[in-house]
Amino acid sequence: MEIKISKCAAKCCACDNDFEHEQKVHSHVVMQDDALARHDYCAACFAYAQAEGAFCAWNVRYTDPRVLEAERQEALSPLRRLFYDLAAVTDRAELAQAYLAAQLLRRQKVFRQIKESEENDGAERVTLFLDRAGNRLIETRDLSFTYTELDEARVLLMERLQALEAPETDTDAEADNGETESAPQQSEQVEEHVQNATS
Ligand SMILES: [Zn+2]
Known part of the structure; x- marks a missing residue:
């Protein structure tokens, strides 16, 4: 008899709830109409x-393909990595860089703008984005940045991006982890797009 077992389902076969990334899933194979059928349970x-x-039973950890894709995208895109680093800070100069990075990611269709609102009597403009890769919601704040602030942010963002794209090979360089796929060069695009974003 040929035994074929399908991949883990995305939801529990009994309660229909979606499995979460890394959730423990209990899998059963049972005989159903003379064939083996797999049932995945929370x-x-x-x-x-x-x-x-x-017929047999085992446990697996469910891996959400969307989370895996998000991790892959994040690893591939230096700009996205930079954005998440910058978005976690509260320093005004870095928030200006995060704001610019988000605008660029929106132009690259990595982020989709969901809504824009004003806070503090219009002094702050909050933009909510959907990161398409992970279905993750994130927000950026435009703290009424001046042109000078945005221009400085642009220069710093460029420097950081170039550093990520062409890391110097010094003695502290991390060991090659076998990842051979290189990220696309983005700094040139950034230069061009930032001109638009700040005008
Ligand atoms: Zn269930």
């Missing part, structure tokens, strides 16, 4: 399902 439903006679 922990709560598995407690009730155990009574059924199973």
Whole structure:
């Protein structure tokens, strides 16, 4: 008899709830109409399902393909990596860089703008973006940055991006992890797009 077992389902076969990334999933293979059928359960439903006679049973960790894709994208895009580093800070100069990086990612269709609102009597403009790769929501703040601030941010952002794209090979360089795929050169695009974003 040929045994073929399908991949882990994206949701529990009993309660229909989506599995989360790295959630423990209980899998059963049962005989159904003379064929093997795989059933994937969340922990709560598995407690009730155990009574059924199973051909075999095991546990897996569910991996959400969207999360994996987001991790891959993040690793590939220096600009996205920079954005997430910058978005976590509160320093005004760095927030200006995060704001610019988000505008660039929007132009690259990596981010999709969801909504824009004003806070502090219009002194801050908050933009909500959807990061398409991870279905992750993030926001940026335009703290009424001046042209000079944005221009300085542009220069710093460029420098950081170039440093990421062409890391200096010194003695502290990290060991090659076998990743041979190189990220596309983005600094030239940034130069051009920032001109638009700040005008
Ligand atoms: Zn369930």
